[in-house]
Amino acid sequence: MKTMSNTLSKYLNILTYVMIGLTAVFVIMFYLGGEIPNQAYTTPVYSDLLIRWATILFFATAALAIIFPIIQLIVNPKGAIKGLMGLVGLGLIILVSYGMSDATLLNLPGYAGADNNPDTLQFADTVLYTMYILGVGAIVAIVGTEIIRRLR
Structure with missing residues (x-):
């Protein structure tokens, strides 16, 4: 079983490096590949490739x-x-974030789009609050781990 695990790990490492290499090539092509002529906005030639x-x-x-x-x-x-x-902990964080979110319509002069509606605004607030909580939690975990490591 160990040899199969080592072999799988070796292939996954190779696959990881290949994917990172391809990503780097696509990003370089995106930035250095030029622009499509006669477009209203600057449009790199390889935008579709990078998006795909x-x-x-x-x-x-x-x-x-x-x-x-x-x-x-x-x-x-x-x-x-x-x-x-x-998963239960993450669910609780999302529920707390949803409770903190606000669905009040924004006063956006000159904006007539469909995204200024209560559902979209509450979803955006929920995602933002979730990311804030998880980000602060990650920082606290990193600092706490380092403090505990130094005290041992």
Whole structure:
């Protein structure tokens, strides 16, 4: 089992480097590839390619984020409790963020778009508050870990 794990790890590392390399090439092409002539706005030639690559990476990441926990749940059912506790904690943070959010329409002179509606505004506030809470939590965890490490 160890050799299979090492072999899989080696292939995943190679795949990671290949994907990072492709991303770097696409970004360089995007910035240095020139612009499409006669456009109303500056439009890099390789915009579509970079957007497609980002979409592929997003869906691959989403699929792996779903598949690997299911495999881990099957292999180690006792470890699933910790994962479920993390999901419950994240759910509580989202609920608190939703409670803090505001759906009041914004006064935007000259804006006639459809995005200034209560649902969109409440969703945006919920996402922002969730990110604020998670960001502060990450900073506190990093600082706390360093303090505990120094005290030991």
